[in-house]
Amino acid sequence: MRVFLPLVALAVTGPIGASAAWATPDTDASEELAAGSPAAEPPAPEFQDPAFGPSYVIESIEVRGNRKTETSLILGELAAVGLHAGDQVGASDGRVEAARFRLLSLGYFLDARLSVGRGAKRGGAVLLVVVEERGTIVINELFLGTSAATAFWGGVDVSETNLVGRGINLGAGFVGSTRPITEGAVRGFGIRGHASVPELHGPGISLSITGLLSDGSELFRVSGSDSDPDPRKFTAVHTRRGGGILGVGKTLSRSLRVYADFREETVSATVPDRMRMLGSGLLVPIDFGVRDGYSRVGSITATAELDRRSDPVLPRSGYRLSASAELATSWLASSYTFGKFMAQGSIYRGLRWGHVLGFHALGGAIIGDAPYFDQFFIGDLNLLMPRRALGLNFSTLPSRNVLGTGIAGHRYDDYAGRLLVEYAIPILRRHGFVYRGDFFVAFGPLALGSSGDFEGRSVSWSTLPLDLTADVGLRLDTYVGVFTISIANALSRSSF
């Protein structure tokens, strides 16, 4: 971290173009105006009169430009706001704009326009809907990395979001790795298939199904100190998992969604007959966190998500909250009985010059006997470490331990928490390939532990499971998607 601080300072002092509302060449006010302060951009008063202009009877509806998307799907969106053949529509009718944005909300179109042409008799009209379809293949994630244990892992997750023009989302992801150099480890491979349909008219629920198959190794320490990442001081549990999740979702309001998921999975694990040798030479059993041989995981999960951010990519204000509860029990044919609870929240506050201050909090707890792959993993908390790819971990790197605590001994645990403060500065705003870009700095503490951590041990700073994490980089919103170029991304993909 110390290495990067001067670079961060250099970056902050670099030329920064503010997001301008106005820029004046010869006034001290130009910078203030450029920030788009509330004083400079007052909201305009409402100006709506649905009765203004002529009204027409819709004789028929024509849809053009939909080479791929089913016409019935588009007509269904118009019908949802009350626009059918035979209806009357006014020139300033609010349903017209509502229909346009409903069509855009499908995510299949770059643009959608409604117009009317003369009908067969005076006062009649043909409602014309012209859509411009967009590419609907989406790359959700790229998996790429190297570590001391695994020379290479890589993969991708891709979706087609408008399959056969019916709005079905079908996707697949895979990740593969070379064989980790740890004793007993095997080459990792994981594949995930997922399909979902958008909210159905009537019940208004979305349906999804996800299948996961993975074959890989999890690495557990057998010797050496907690901070020693040498993969030869680890042993491997060979784990094969196969199963799926059936989910339903419902949008309750424009910002509130709820989901329920039913999960069933079979697990086949080969647990090595190894113990851990402590520094004193004492041998202690290793908690591998999975049953030897065959076992099953069955659970139900309820999730609620409230998203009121001003923008999903580069938010300037608002907040996002999500909470989930997963319950696994023998009633659901699970060999493991546990409850997993998670809550996350982010809040953004716009500052002068368009700068943004964000606060992010995450907390989770597991009660019961969860398999290791359902526990909280240090790599999923610490931005500077490799995250799991399709549930597979390829690294033996311990947490960076900036604070000199006992965090290095924590990899999989039952309790997790993280707080992050983020400061973002808009540096790019242009018309073209890159729409907007933010330089951002984020840092904060994290904690990862289990209930038995302090049994028989005195509590001191060096035993607390705390660490700091941070990130510095650029977040770019471009024509082809969202890119994050950051130190954490670089470090997490080359974890030595």
Add this chain to the structure above:
Amino acid sequence: MLRAALAAVCLALWLMSAPDEARAQNGAPLERRTTGLHRHDGVLSASVGLQDLFGPVERQRLTSGFATRVLIRVYLHREGSAEPVAVTFQRSEIVYDIWDEKFRLRIARGAGGSAEFRREVKSAEEAIHESTTFWQFPVAELRRLQPGARYFLAFRADLNPISEELLSDVRRWLVQPARGQRRVGAGDSVFGSFVSIFVNPRIEDSERQVRFLSQTFVEPAR
């Protein structure tokens, strides 16, 4: 590890130092348009044209049969101060009657929209002229201007503006899969993901925008 991190930082610095359009567009001065200024009955008024808010495509869309809205904001600034001395609006709505083949306009001026008038014109050019041309448009009461001080007007015109809330919804819909579906992976998470690739059209808070400044003027002694 260090090499990868340094590469990322170098790329970031290069992007930041590149002569980007942000500065060309945002840091560079806005266009100056000579604006007619009038002082009459204790009111400062302005005369200027904003017809370039309509390009050929927008002009063609005027005959869609559905309403086209124009919002023009005018700010009076004292030089050296960020807070505008006065802000005023003009809002216009244009609809084309496909059977009568004429344009109907509804125009309101001022923050409260009290001064509303309606008009019918025969051509798109006339409709654009009526909704985007200021002729002695009242900006501020003269008593709010200090004699001897320097001022300028800032104009912003928006075609079919959409609300901030709707804009945010549209962006969310484009980033996420179709309505109600969940995004797989962490593509929309704040941290962690390197990339999330999708066709991401730029959605503005209006379909077209024109911004410019008037010449700076000195308020004469009264």
